[in-house]
Amino acid sequence: MRGLFKIATAASALLATALAAPITKVRPGNGTDIIISSQNTVNATEPAPANATRPAPANATVASSTFKIAEDLAVSNGRLPLALVNNFAGAINAYVTGLDSNNQLVMLQPDGTWLYPVCDPTIGTPQPINANVAIPLGGQGSTTQVTLPAYISAARVWFAAGDLEFFTVYSTASNGPSLVEPSAVNPSDPSAAVSWGFVELTNTKDGGLYANISYVDFVGLVLGMSLLSGDGSVQSAHGLQATAVASICSLLKAQTARDGMPWTDLCQVDASGTPLRIIAPSDHVASNPDAFSDYFTDHTNEVWTYYSTNTLTIDTQAAAGKVACTVQGDQLTCAGDNRGYARPLAGDIFGCNSGPFAIEEGDNDVHRAIVPRLCAAFDRTTLLMTGGDSQPGLPSTSYYQSAPTNWYSAFIHQTEVDGKGYAFSYDDVNPDGDVNQSGVVADGDPQVLTVIVGGPLSG
Known part of the structure; x- marks a missing residue:
């Protein structure tokens, strides 16, 4: 989806501060x-x-x-x-x-x-x-x-x-x-x-x-x-x-300067400081459980509050069709689903395979269809947008437009030549007829x- 959205360029002073942020230096062993x-x-x-x-x-x-x-x-x-x-x-x-x-x-x-x-x-x-x-x-x-x-x-x-x-x-x-x-x-x-x-x-x-x-x-x-x-x-x-690795590292460093989150830690450099690779935030959280710990907290609370009085409609894009979901107590529950969803943590959102997004043996087809669509909506921060009460419903131009969001995924798509290449596990979730990002x-x-x-x- 390169070209479908733009992310503002940081001012030169801000970027200079970001580039001074800590990064991960590799030390190869045996x-x-x-x-x-x-x-x-x-x-x-x-x-x-x-x-x-x-x-x-x-x-x-x-x-x-x-x-x-x-x-x-x-x-x-x-x-x-x-x-x-x-x-x-x-x-x-x-x-x-x-x-x-x-x-x-x-x-x-x-x-x-x-x-x-x-x-x-x-x-x-x-x-x-x-x-x-x-x-x-x-x-x-x-x-x-x-x-x-x-x-x-x-x-x-x-x-x-x-x-x-x-x-x-x-x-x-x-x-x-x-x-x-x-x-x-x-x-x-x-x-x-x-x-x-x-x-x-x-x-x-x-x-x-x-x-x-x-x-x-x-x-x-x-x-x-x-x-x-x-x-x-x-x-x-x-x-x-x-030049994607160096470009994305620079964007992540600037993002750290903006929000104080450890985006910079995702970049690995060699002994001379040359960028080698960027690891996904889900893998960083797996090794550093406290990283991004409160990043999505306010947002998930707002989502839970909004959908306690409003209906979230999830199109399973399968036999179950469109499913109505509402927050009841502390769980998001969906019609026909065998179990509900607790508020996800940052690691759950980035990885889409833990907490409320872990698919278990015995989960029915409705649950298996809702998990990818719900997690994709959190990664792209679309649940509270106008039209976000229908998922997936918004076009890819609406993804990553407000914080908190998965900036790792956002910057990857900004740097892709043709918008193709998964940046998180359910990056192929899109409305019918929208762009193919796989x-x-x-x-x-x-x-x-x-x-x-x-x-x-x-x-």
Whole structure:
């Protein structure tokens, strides 16, 4: 939704004050500094096979200035050509991680074969993967052609301005290794001083290709992508502007100067002060429970007061249709919902998966539809606007227009080239017919997935 709203520029004196605010400086450690969580692990459900690799397809990795679809790269048996375009002023390494069609952990080697990482079950600490899994891209302006040799799921295609470190830990569930990936939220991660990012993808026989750009957890090395389908159509998600990390950090620092909230702490910089990445406020709150603790308190109280005498209508955009909600006692209750909603805290609003927004086993379809729409309304601060009593109902031009709001999400959308790319978990919630903000490309007959590193190409 870039261009659909504007955020006032801070005065020069205010900006100078903001730039002096504290930031998070990374201090990369080693394997003992790794923090293992669901965000940075891939868990296989089957152990690695005895045979560690599979045959490479012909011409698995080729550097060239242009990319053409060749007959020998036709997608078959899950083989998927990737065109990796380097628009970054520096050296870039690519990595591919995921699960093969047998749910075994794999990483792509430069020769185009799968590596099946292993680990010693007698060692309880993360073990480094020392095999060569870095695929160097050509220089700025070049395209490197890579083919995934088979179907893959829960996958990431990583890009780094340097070397990333991956580890394994033994999983009793699979009797084999789990992959421990670089963590954006841990400033002491072994890869913390490297600028990196990834696109997520799954390519299966039954479901086809689904690839996604997401900023739900962090903003890092700028990426964009496009997908050529079998019918000749092209889908794209251009991602962020080339200077997005530095730009968003500056905006967050200025916002800290305005409201005193720890937006600046979301920015991670290297030893020289160069911005590396920006973590989402939900992840910051998870590590710092007192951060933003009172940020939404007055607003949620006003919402509860207003809807104790007014009706909030939530369009489930599903079979339940439009549902009426009112505050009764201290709970927002909705017709047909199996349970109500307490006042959310800042961490609940930023993450959309805790407190009143945690979806539990047994919740009915009405509840599952209301949670994303209600949390999106809080993140975008639209519940008390004129017309905000119908959710989702207001156009995207109305999002983030008053404080308190999710400035992390607001500044991401301001900096996106085409407005695509999730900035919080339910960023795809919009009125029917409004803009599509998801950074997704998907097709049942994918031909080539192109990923551009370092910002969109000119022209």
